[in-house]
Structure formats: C-alpha cells, structure tokens
Amino acid sequence: MSNNILTQNDIQHVDYKDIDLLKQFINPHGRIMGRTKSGLTAKQQRAVEAAIKRARFMGLLPFIQK
Amino acid sequence: MADDVVLEMNETDAADTAVLRIYEVGYHIIPDTKEEELEKVVGALRAEIEKSSGSFIAEGAPSLMKLAYPIFIREGEKSVEYDRGYFGWIKFEAPIAIAQTIEAFLKQNKSFFRFIVFQTVREDTRAKMKAPQLREVKRTDVIKRVPRRVEEVSAPVSEEDLEKALQDITTE
Numbered sequence: 692m693s694n695n696i697l698t699q700n701d702i703q704h705v706d707y708k709d710i711d712l713l714k715q716f717i718n719p720h721g722r723i724m725g726r727t728k729s730g731l732t733a734k735q736q737r738a739v740e741a742a743i744k745r746a747r748f749m750g751l752l753p754f755i756q757k
Numbered sequence: 758m759a760d761d762v763v764l765e766m767n768e769t770d771a772a773d774t775a776v777l778r779i780y781e782v783g784y785h786i787i788p789d790t791k792e793e794e795l796e797k798v799v800g801a802l803r804a805e806i807e808k809s810s811g812s813f814i815a816e817g818a819p820s821l822m823k824l825a826y827p828i829f830i831r832e833g834e835k836s837v838e839y840d841r842g843y844f845g846w847i848k849f850e851a852p853i854a855i856a857q858t859i860e861a862f863l864k865q866n867k868s869f870f871r872f873i874v875f876q877t878v879r880e881d882t883r884a885k886m887k888a889p890q891l892r893e894v895k896r897t898d899v900i901k902r903v904p905r906r907v908e909e910v911s912a913p914v915s916e917e918d919l920e921k922a923l924q925d926i927t928t929e
Contacts, residue, residue: 696886704882707783708817708846712884749783749873750824750842 695730697739705738707745713752717743721756779814779850779879782806782859784872785828785842786819795819795843798868802847805862811851814879819845830870839870848877 696715697705705712716724716731716739723743726736746752786798799819806813820843827840856874863872 700884700886702884702886704878704880704884706882706884709884709886712886745783745873745875747825749844749871750785750826750828751844753825 695732695735697731697735705735705742707742707749707751709742710746710751713739713743713746717752719756721753776853777850778853779848779877780811780856780859780874781846781848781877782863782872782874783844783846784819784863784869785824785839785844786868787870788821788839788841788843790843790868798866799845799847801866802859802862802869805859806847806849806851806855809851809855809858811849811855813847813849815848815881817844817846819843828871832867842870850879 696702696712702712707713716729718724723740726733729736729739731739743752747754782802784802786795790798803813821841822844823841824839827838828842829836829838831837856876859874860872863869863874
C-alpha cells in the first residue's frame with residue numbers, strides 16, 4: 692500500500708489549478724520529482740506530471756526556479 | 758470512389774457532433790483590462806461556447822494573479838511583457854469540434870494572452886485537501902527560570918546562644 696500525499700488525502704483527480712498541491716511534487720529548482728522520491732503510483736505520477744506541465748504553461752508554476 | 762470518401766467524411770462529421778465531451782478552458786486576460794470590462798470579455802467566450810451547443814458545468818471567475826514567470830507576447834513590431842493577468846476557467850460539455858472553434862476564437866481575441874483547452878472529467882477535480890499545518894512540537898530545550906533564593910539575613914547571634922546550641926549538638 693503506497694503512502695503518498697494523494698492516497699492519504701483520497702485525491703482521485705489532479706487539477707493544474709491546485710498549485711499548493713503540485714508544489715509538493717517539484718523540487719526547489721522547479722523540476723518534477725521522480726517516482727522514487729514522490730512515492731506516487733505510475734498512474735498518479737502521470738497525472739501529476741500532466742497537471743504540472745499545464746500549470747507551467749499557464750504561468751502558475753515556474754519552468755525553472757533560480 | 759470519391760463519393761465513398763465524401764460519404765465517409767459526412768459520417769465522421771455527424772459522429773463528431775453527436776459525441777459530447779467534457780472540456781475545460783483556462784485563460785489569462787491582459788491585466789490592463791478594466792474590472793467592469795472583464796464580464797464582457799468572458800461573456801464573449803461564453804457566447805462562443807453556447808453557439809457551438811456547449812453546456813456549462815462549472816466556472817471560475819477571472820481574478821488578478823501574479824505569474825510565476827513573465828510572459829512575452831508579440832504585438833506587431835514590439836513584444837509586450839505580462840507579469841500578471843486575470844486568470845479564469847470554464848468547464849463545459851460540448852461536441853468534439855468545439856475544441857478547435859474555441860482555440861481559434863481565443864487566438865484571434867487580443868484580450869486573452871494565454872489559454873489552454875483540454876479534455877477533462879465531469880467531477881470536480883479540485884483537491885479537497887487541508888492546508889498542511891505546522892506540527893506542534895513540545896520544546897524540551899527550554900530553560901526554566903528559577904527565582905533566586907533570597908539570602909536570609911540573620912540577626913546577630915549572641916555568644917551564649919551559640920554555646921548553648923553547640924552543647925545541644927554535642928550532648929546528642
């Protein structure tokens with residue numbers, strides 16, 4: 692049983708507008724965490740990746756952080 | 758042969774209009790827009806969706822927000838930098854063909870400087886998560902202030918009392 696943020700909070704869908712949630716899956720440089728670090732399942736990881744990329748495109752999250 | 762192709766194309770067009778999908782459009786309106794005009798700008802987008810026989814599911818009103826990075830938009834000869842924008846979104850159900858129509862509309866409308874159209878689900882996708890709270894940790898390294906003992910000021914003892922006390926101790 693995986694013990695990650697999405698499972699703990701029973702989050703079924705990841706929205707690109709949930710910046711505070713998505714920020715927990717990026718590192719201080721703005722890069723997306725790997726599965727080993729995030730502890731997500733493959734399906735969850737794909738959903739988080741897609742949401743982060745949408746948020747980046749819309750200027751809600753940075754592509755890189757200095 | 759050519760008739761078959763036309764017939765097939767007509768069939769696919771008909772199928773496109775029959776199949777309904779859930780879409781979400783997110784947009785940034787230029788920050789120079791007055792707050793009174795925002796409704797008019799969003800109303801135009803809503804009208805475009807309704808025109809394509811779309812039905813609304815949910816909506817987020819545009820609100821001014823700071824962007825994570827400046828967005829440069831080419832306007833004629835010069836490029837304009839936007840570091841904030843009115844961000845809003847609309848979720849709706851519509852035939853497949855609407856995605857292209859909406860994208861074309863947003864592209865030609867200069868009030869929107871960044872937008873995204875994608876397929877989503879009917880359910881509310883916003884996470885109902887509590888904001889992470891700081892754990893209360895009991896500090897163990899706090900040094901308690903102990904009040905200083907006030908030195909008892911004793912009255913001068915006479916020689917007789919002292920000897921008496923000494924005798925009491927020795928006799929015991």
